[in-house]
Amino acid sequence: MSIRIETDRCSGCGRCCEVCPGNLIRRSADGKADIRRRQDCWGCTSCLKECKTGAILFYLGADIGGRGSVLSVSQKGDIKIWSVTDPGGNVQKIAVNSKESNQY
Amino acid sequence: MISMIQRHIDTDILIIGGGTAGCFAAITLGKEKEIRVLLAEKANIRRSGCLAAGVNALNAYITKGKTPQDYVDYARRDAAGIVREDLLFSMAERLNHAAEELERLGVVILKDKQGEYVARGDRNIKINGENIKPVLARAAAEQENVTVLNHVNITDYLVKDNRIYGACGFDVREEVFYEICAGAVICATGGAAGLYRPGHAGFSRHKMWYPPFNTGAGYAMGIRAGAEMTTFEMRFIALRCKDTIAPTGTIAQGAGARQINAYGEEYEEKYGLTTSQRVYGTVRENKEGRGPCYLKTKGIAEKQEQDLYKAYLNMAPSQYVRWVESGKGPAQENVEIEGTEPYIVGGHTASGYWVDGDRQTTIRGLFAAGDVAGGCPQKYVTGALAEGEIAAEAAYRYIKAEEKSKEISAGAAYPYSKAEGESKETSAADKKAEYEAYLSGEEALFTADDLEEAMQETMDRYAGGIGSGYGYRESGLKTAAEKIASIEKLSQKLHAADMDDLLRIYELKERLTVCQAVIAHLSARKETRWRGFGENLDYPQEDAAWEKYVNSRMENGTIRVFERELVKGGAAYEHTH
Numbered sequence: 001m002s003i004r005i006e007t008d009r010c011s012g013c014g015r016c017c018e019v020c021p022g023n024l025i026r027r028s029a030d031g032k033a034d035i036r037r038r039q040d041c042w043g044c045t046s047c048l049k050e051c052k053t054g055a056i057l058f059y060l061g062a063d064i065g066g067r068g069s070v071l072s073v074s075q076k077g078d079i080k081i082w083s084v085t086d087p088g089g090n091v092q093k094i095a096v097n098s099k100e101s102n103q104y
Numbered sequence: 105m106i107s108m109i110q111r112h113i114d115t116d117i118l119i120i121g122g123g124t125a126g127c128f129a130a131i132t133l134g135k136e137k138e139i140r141v142l143l144a145e146k147a148n149i150r151r152s153g154c155l156a157a158g159v160n161a162l163n164a165y166i167t168k169g170k171t172p173q174d175y176v177d178y179a180r181r182d183a184a185g186i187v188r189e190d191l192l193f194s195m196a197e198r199l200n201h202a203a204e205e206l207e208r209l210g211v212v213i214l215k216d217k218q219g220e221y222v223a224r225g226d227r228n229i230k231i232n233g234e235n236i237k238p239v240l241a242r243a244a245a246e247q248e249n250v251t252v253l254n255h256v257n258i259t260d261y262l263v264k265d266n267r268i269y270g271a272c273g274f275d276v277r278e279e280v281f282y283e284i285c286a287g288a289v290i291c292a293t294g295g296a297a298g299l300y301r302p303g304h305a306g307f308s309r310h311k312m313w314y315p316p317f318n319t320g321a322g323y324a325m326g327i328r329a330g331a332e333m334t335t336f337e338m339r340f341i342a343l344r345c346k347d348t349i350a351p352t353g354t355i356a357q358g359a360g361a362r363q364i365n366a367y368g369e370e371y372e373e374k375y376g377l378t379t380s381q382r383v384y385g386t387v388r389e390n391k392e393g394r395g396p397c398y399l400k401t402k403g404i405a406e407k408q409e410q411d412l413y414k415a416y417l418n419m420a421p422s423q424y425v426r427w428v429e430s431g432k433g434p435a436q437e438n439v440e441i442e443g444t445e446p447y448i449v450g451g452h453t454a455s456g457y458w459v460d461g462d463r464q465t466t467i468r469g470l471f472a473a474g475d476v477a478g479g480c481p482q483k484y485v486t487g488a489l490a491e492g493e494i495a496a497e498a499a500y501r502y503i504k505a506e507e508k509s510k511e512i513s514a515g516a517a518y519p520y521s522k523a524e525g526e527s528k529e530t531s532a533a534d535k536k537a538e539y540e541a542y543l544s545g546e547e548a549l550f551t552a553d554d555l556e557e558a559m560q561e562t563m564d565r566y567a568g569g570i571g572s573g574y575g576y577r578e579s580g581l582k583t584a585a586e587k588i589a590s591i592e593k594l595s596q597k598l599h600a601a602d603m604d605d606l607l608r609i610y611e612l613k614e615r616l617t618v619c620q621a622v623i624a625h626l627s628a629r630k631e632t633r634w635r636g637f638g639e640n641l642d643y644p645q646e647d648a649a650w651e652k653y654v655n656s657r658m659e660n661g662t663i664r665v666f667e668r669e670l671v672k673g674g675a676a677y678e679h680t681h
Contacts, residue, residue: 042312043420046150104160
C-alpha cells in the first residue's frame with residue numbers, strides 16, 4: 001500500500017508534502033516531491049486529491065494482493081473521476097459526485 | 105552538540121491535536137472572541153486524524169423515535185457494563201446537534217422528501233463524508249481568534265502542583281523547539297495504533313484500521329504527567345475486509361450482507377451481536393476450521409455494486425482498487441473478512457483519561473476529548489465533535505474562573521507565566537536538552553523502526569495479539585512487561601539524523617508508554633469480559649465481581665493499578681482534586 005510519484009509530471013508545488021497526515025512526503029533536492037518511507041503510507045489518498053497535475057498514483061502492495069494497477073483521481077467541479085489503470089494499460093473510470101450522499 | 109532554536113508562545117487555551125474533536129473544540133471557542141486559542145497539530149489539520157480518507161455515515165445519531173438514553177443503553181450493553189453513563193448521556197444529548205453543525209459547515213447528509221435525514225439502522229445516518237476533514241479544518245482555521253500551528257509535534261505537558269500551564273514539542277521539519285504556555289489545555293490527539301504486530305507486518309504494515317500516525321501521544325503525556333487513566337484493558341479489534349482493512353459495516357448494514365463461514369453457514373447469531381462478539385464469532389469459526397469467513401455479497405444487484413464502489417472511494421479507496429484489479433466485484437465474489445490487531449481507542453471502547461462531566465482530567469486545567477477521553481465508547485464522529493464542544497466550553501469556564509481568582513484578564517501579555525510553573529518533572533529546558541541529545545551524538549546500534557518491530561512482536565506474542573489469537577496469560581504479561589521495559593531503555597539511546605527521525609523516536613516512546621499501561625491493565629482484570637477483544641486465558645469467564653473500572657496512575661515511573669466502583673445511570677462523577 002503506497003504511492004508512486006511521477007517526477008516528470010510533478011510541478012514541485014509542495015501541496016502533497018503539506019497535506020500528508022504521516023509527514024511522509026518531502027521535497028527532494030530538485031524541488032520535486034518524494035515519498036521517504038513507502039511502507040509507512042496509510043492509503044488515505046489525500047495527496048492524490050491535492051495534486052493538480054495527476055502526478056501521484058496509488059497502488060496496493062503485493063503482500064496484500066496488489067496486481068500492479070494504479071489509482072489516480074482528477075476533479076471537475078463537484079465530480080471526482082477515479083481511474084484504475086492495470087499493468088496492460090486498460091483504464092476503468094468511475095465518477096463520484098461530492099454533492100451526492102452515499103447510498104449505504 | 106545541536107542547539108535547537110527556541111520559540112515561546114503564550115495562549116489562553118491550547119488544543120493539542122487537530123482531528124475531529126480538536127477542530128470542533130477550536131470552532132466552538134471561535135465564539136469567545138476575547139480569548140486566544142492555539143491549535144497544535146503534528147501533520148496538517150486539513151487531512152490529519154481518523155477522517156483523512158473520509159467516512160461514509162454518521163454512526164452516532166439519535167434517530168426518530170429514539171432518545172439519548174437509548175444510545176446510552178446501547179453503548180453500555182455493547183461494553184458489557186464498563187462505561188460511564190454520565191459521560192455517555194452528556195455526549196448522546198449533543199449527537200444530533202453535532203450532525204446539524206456538520207451539515208451547516210458543508211457536509212452533505214442524505215435527506216428524504218420531507219427533509220429528514222435518512223437513517224441507516226437504529227443509530228446511523230448517511231452522508232458524503234469524503235471532504236469532512238477539509239470542511240472541519242477550514243472552519244477551525246477561519247475563526248479569528250484561532251491560530252493553527254501545523255507540523256508541530258507536542259510530546260509533554262508542563263505541569264506544576266498538578267495544574268497544567270502548557271506543553272512543549274518540536275517542529276517536525278526544522279530544528280525548532282516550542283514552549284507553549286496556556287491557561288488551559290485540551291488534549292485531542294487520538295488513540296494508539298501500532299502497539300501490536302499488524303496483520304501484514306511487511307510492506308503494507310500501515311494498511312491498518314486506525315491511522316498509523318495516531319501513536320498514543322495524548323495517553324502517554326497524561327500517563328507520564330501522573331493523570332489517572334481508565335479501562336486500557338478494553339482493547340478494540342475491528343472486523344474488516346481482509347487485506348485492505350476496509351470497513352465492513354457499509355456492506356453489512358448498507359447492502360444487508362450477512363457473515364458466513366466457508367460452508368456458507370450464517371454464524372453471527374451463534375455468538376451474539378455486540379461489537380466484540382462479532383469479532384469473536386469470526387475468530388472462532390477460523391480457529392475451529394470453518395474459515396475463511398465472508399460477507400455474503402455474491403448476487404447483489406449491479407446498482408448496489410456501483411453504489412458500494414462510490415461509498416468505498418469516499419472512505420477506503422484501497423477496497424475499490426482491490427475489487428477492480430481482481431476483476432471481481434462484490435456482486436461476483438463474497439468479501440473475505442478478518443479481525444485486526446488490537447488498538448487502544450477511546451472513541452470505540454472505554455480506554456482513556458479518567459475525566460469528570462466537563463471532560464477535565466485529574467490534572468487541573470487539562471481537558472480530554474475524542475479518542476483520548478475514557479469511559480465513553482461508541483463516540484464515532486458526532487460523539488468526538490460533542491466531546492470537543494463539551495471540553496471547549498468547560499475549558500473556557502475554567503480559564504474565566506482562574507482569571508477571576510488571579511485578577512488577570514484574558515489576552516493579557518503574559519498571564520500564564522512559566523515563572524510560576526517550572527517544576528522538576530516537566531521542565532521545558534530538560535525537554536529541549538532531551539531532544540537535542542537525540543539529534544546530537546553518534547549513530548546508534550538500533551533504529552526506531554527496529555525497536556518498533558521488537559515492541560510489536562512482544563505485544564503480539566505475550567499480550568494477546570493476532571498471533572496468539574487475542575489470548576493472554578499472567579505469565580506472558582510478565583514477560584511482556586520485562587521486554588517492553590528493556591526496549592524502553594534502548595529507546596533512550598536512539599539517534600535522530602533529522603527532525604523526521606526525532607518524530608519517529610517520540611512516536612515509539614509514546615507507544616511504549618501506552619504498552620506499559622495496557623499490560624498493567626490486562627493483568628489487573630482477572631476475568632474475560634469482552635471476548636473477541638481479548639481472552640484472559642487464566643480467567644476465561646466473565647465475573648460479576650469485576651463490574652468495576654480498572655484505573656491506573658503512573659507513580660515514580662511505575663504504573664499503579666486500582667479499582668473504582670461503576671458510575672451508573674442518574675449518578676455523576678466529579679473529581680475531588
